[in-house]
Amino acid sequence: MVETYQRRTALAHLGLVGRAAAGKGGAGVVMSEAGHRTIINIRGNAQDPAFAAAVKSATGVDLPAKANTVAGTGARQILWLGPNEWWVTGADGEADALVEALRGAFTGQHATACDVSESRAVLSLKGPKTREVLARGVSLDLHPKVFGIGQCAQTGLSRCNVLLHQVGEGPHFEIYVLKSFSDYLWRWLEQIAGDFDLGIEA
Amino acid sequence: MLVIPCPYCGPRDEHEFSYAREGHIARPTNAEQISDADWAQDLFMRKNPKGVHYERWMHAKGCRRYFNVARDTVTHEIYAVYEMGQPAPDVKKESGR
Amino acid sequence: MSNQANRLGTGGRIDRSKPLRFTFDGKSYYGYQGDTLASALLANGVVLVGRSFKYHRPRGILSAGAEEPNALIQLGTGNRTEPNLRATQIELYDGLVAESQNRWPSLANDMGAVNSLFHRLFPSGFYYKTFMWPKSFWMKYELIIRRMAGLGKSPTEPDPDRYDKLYAHCDALVVGSGPAGLAAALAAGRAGARVILVDEQQEFGGSLLHDRQAVIDGKPAADWVASAVAELAAMPEVTLLPRTVAFAYYDHNAVSCMERVTDHLAPNSPDFAKQPRQRLWRIRAKDIILATGAIERPLVYLDNDRPGCMLASAAQTFVNRYGAMPGKRAVVMTNNDSAYRAALDLADAGVAVPAIVDLREDPQGELVAAAKQRGIDVLAGHAVTRVSGKLAVSGVEVMRLSPDAKAVNGPARSISCDLVMSSSGWQPTVHLFSQSRGKLRWEPGILAFVPDKQLPGQNSHSVGAAAGIFNTDACLADGHAAGAMAANAAGCTGSSGDAPTASSEPAAGDLRAVWYVPSSAPVGRQGKHFIDYQNDVTAADVMLAHREGYRSVEHLKRYTTMGMATDQGKTSNVNALALMAELRGVSVPEVGTTTFRPPYTPVTIGAFSGIDKGDFLDPIRKTPLHSWHEQHGAPFETVGQWHRAWYYPKPGESMHDAVNREVKAVRTSVGIVDASTLGKIDIQGPDAAWFLNMVYTNAWSKLEPGKCRYGLMLGEDGMVMDDGVTSRISENHFHMTTTTGGAARVMAWLEDWLQCEWLDKKVYLTSVTEQWAVIGVSGPLASKLMAEVAPELPLDDATFPHLSFRDGVVAGVNSRIYRITFTGEATYEINVAPSYAMHVWRALMQAGEKYGITPYGTEAMHVLRAEKGFIIVGQETDGTTTPQDLGMDWIVSKQKPDFLGKRSLQRSDTGRPDRKHLVGLLTDNPNEVLPEGAQIVAELKDKPPMEMIGHVTSSYWSPNCGRSIAMALVKNGRNRHGETVYMPYDGKVVRAKIGAPKFLD
Structure with missing residues (x-):
């Protein structure tokens, strides 16, 4: 088999590693691309x-x-x-x-x-403002009393079909999305999160 | 913007669904024996009732399941949702309308 | 700041320590923090603020709120200018620039006012009567009319501001924060409910902000408001949204609100850019508490639109809340008690109030007595019959009203004044309730419509003045009860506490219905009785509509345009309906009510779009190889939401050059294409083969594992729906491909049949479109290249024949390779995991360099397939095309007992001999490339009409044929091979010969 470093995640072209290293913000929401799974x-x-x-x-x-x-x-x-x-x-x-x-x-x-x-990219959003960011694109009620840790839902986020999974406290959400939409969705979320002290992790 | 109670995922906003078509129209099994006129009737003609309409929706952004909805076309009240293969409930009788 | 001539020295909720400079029509003024543009203008003695829509009449400020029909303002400059904003709702900021509208050259000297002289030519129905003949002229008339009747100006530059929108959910949405709304929010919030409280104003409090009398829970109203808001702000589950208008109430308790986040800030202030300008809230609430208050109605008297004619409560609001005097000497006309309170408040503030003209014969009660005690002349059974002054009120004439209120008589008394306050009673603000399709009920006791029955599925509670309750204490109790109930229904168990209580108020006396205040002149002469100020509809227009038979509310509205301006008739609807009812001799509800539709007040398009514009307007789907295409200069073609590489121009190459080069390379050496966007569906289950037999026209049972087959999919109407190649992975496992654009539709179609019709069949479908990236390698040298990158793969046609697939390793990556072709050349479609796609593509490019490997885009792909006569569904087909029409009868099984579309293919219409058939077209001039969509005629005439027998579906320059090629659908085309046809377009006629739809063997 070919070396795994030849493998690319869906958002490899966005240079998230470099941006994460610049290490700015993050008190509101932290975005990252989860690796292959x-x-x-x-x-x-x-x-x-x-x-x-x-x-x-x-x-x-x-x-x-x-x-x-x-x-x-x-x-x-x-x-x-x-x-x-x-x-x-x-x-x-x-x-x-x-x-x-x-x-x-x-x-x-x-x-x-x-x-x-291989069909999905997984985006991770965590931090106290995560629900505020998601509310811009999800019509579901994500109030902690309604949607808690260990719950998932297939729904629309922005104009993309996604699976939303609250994986932990913070709150911490994972968003599964078809890879072809991931570039659009990432940039869309990033623009929204810009108002909520966004940080990026690799 | 309706709230449609998906029988599987629970209540969701209308934009998660796509309307499919009128429900409870079985595909004829004897199509070869049906006249052109009757076939056209089966294929193209649909009810357009004012009041209760039994129709099929698909939860396009959710579980992608088709299901039946009994909806009032005037008020948008949803009397019932039920799985494919189940008979149409008499919602007028049940809700006393 | 000095020189605000009509500013009170004390009082009001403005901050006199924060003066703000602004300009109106180029002139500088000062106002204070807390002012609206309207209050600041009045404080400066500016009463003339606009010109009316049709007659260009001088207009002043009528109201103090959202209902304002007159004071429509052009706000801001350059790319931020915005027309038609209500001065009563514009918060003042430093540097604000406002201009009046619909006047030229200036507000005081307006040329358009000549319309007024010709008013007899502009009756209701004027447009229909005059400009609809001759019919073709309407477009020209319209242009001129629009210019004459135009309101503000749109900006010509893109909007520089950003907007936000979001979804929100709550147990109780409380709309309005007067006494009822605040009490409701407190009761719900205390019990633990999730509450959203919205109010269109910058401060919470509603009517309490200008109420000088009420004492609530022992505190002056304003203090109680402050403590209530503080209590709400401390509740974690309560969201407070001031400056937020609930403008739409949709099905199933969905309410849309627009928050003006920075509209109250100067665009150059540091805080302005930190936030979006406006925010759209899409709220789904379990319960909606409509505490939207009530709107005062003006009386319909002669020349009631002169600047200085105002709603009584508006004058009261300007004085009490803003410390701005709308005049120095006010005459009040009323049919109810509430205007007395307004008169007393103005008198307390130092405004002279010489008279209250009461339409009632014998008004009684505390307020009447108090007015008399203040020395105000109460003229019972009288009416204002004339207003003098043109650009501003200078006085009124008052006469005795006849007992039936149809006429005035006796001597006219002149009273000099600069302000006329009128009140015809209060109409609850039922707009949202009405939008929710709730039914209204006429309440004779208050001469107003109140909410009655709501639609099933909607759950709102109208409280306080919105429900016709005008006593503060009762409003508090009503709101509290609704809030507690909403919390309880949501399962909240906390205590709502006690309802707040207010000090007692004088009992309100009866109203007198006088919908048209007569004057000494016949109606429509010597002046106008305005009903709808914004659309210039008068009492005379309503009477004309009645005479001409337009008597139902829907006719009245359309004939007179009453209620159809942007204010939606907030101050005029009931007055018009009631007048019509009187003319017809029926009750008001018999005339009907108009339907209120969203939005309550206008909403910017920016708020609706949020950030979803430009790049975000629609998702752009990208393949795993997208960045390579980008780096190599490919423009993209949009296919559905996908962006596909279109062609790869080398420096100096035109599109034509690039496509020719790519097309030739595939025929002579090897090309490489990104075909990842093809739809792919994994089909598993014991009934999978049966299923394919049903959804495709051809037979699938005997396809061996490892083999592929082309299939055509029809709708039940027999028309071609999609096509693609499906492969058998194992006995019960297939891999289907669909067109790029058809992928989602086909998936839904297949699921529909499995889930709804064939429930007993054992088949599961999974979309795997994006599980695989697809790289097509095509051309005579393709197998040589493959031998290098996939050395272990057998490539000879015997072991790896056309229409089969093998699993293998390509460039070190596990792949599945299909031998199928869309170019007509030997092709290997390499399916790999998207994460390795870039690696494999680069490896192929590197290894293929010596063979002249050429990446080709969708355009070359189309030319290549057209040369071979391969169809594209959606291009050669249009939903009315059968397999037979395409000459593809060979793919329709005669043996299968059933498949989708089979019965329809036997319909007499689908068997018609003169249907349109797919043919090839070769132009007489080989250099002429026909436009796709060109209409084809067999018989050329000098001019249209000519019988059109078909159209061009595909047309290209074919470098391999050295000429243009085209495909077309032509009536009976298969039997016309060899015939010449004509395509007249662009002033010329192109001749072509019909032949087979295949150009290269």
């Missing part, structure tokens, strides 16, 4: 215990049955996308093994796994 789209019947068991055996994580929630910790999580659709995440490079494990576990069921790792 594994995302496997799985489909199956949530009501079928065999499906849930297969997912658990292949991933080690319980399938979140509740809408708009995330199960698991660290790199390995399962995000609810719809009534018969989830994302299994993993560390970079796990995709082939995960797909294989899932397909193996799904034998005999109508359930599928499909690698979509």
